[in-house]
Amino acid sequence: MHAHTKHEIISCERCGSAFECKANSYTKCQCTTVQLNINETQYISEMYDGCLCASCLTILRDEYRQM
Template sequence: MNSKHETIRCERCGKSIECKANAFTKCQCAAVQLNLNEVEYISENYEGCMCAACLEELKEEYTITLNS
């Protein structure tokens, strides 16, 4: 059975995720709300897709870094 979405690995943790770039609002990563500064922080070290859990962790890491 063919899926219309691609299964990829999270660039950070390697977990398999279903990429729904063609239906972004339904993609698991869309559940993580990032502001522009958080996006820039993450994109300094990563280029590919990541799971929602990793995005949440990096968002928290950014907040900790900002407040230290």
């Protein structure tokens, strides 16, 4: 019996807020609302392994752009 796969509720690795991870339908996931270029993506992935909420992604992107 296969249960219907629901989206996972996970905690943001940076701020700890809970959000719904939609990695299995990433076009609807909140992280796709934050546009990151390859350098910004690399900058963030060097500091964090897990998922981050959209607000943290935005903060880190802006941080990178101000460097």
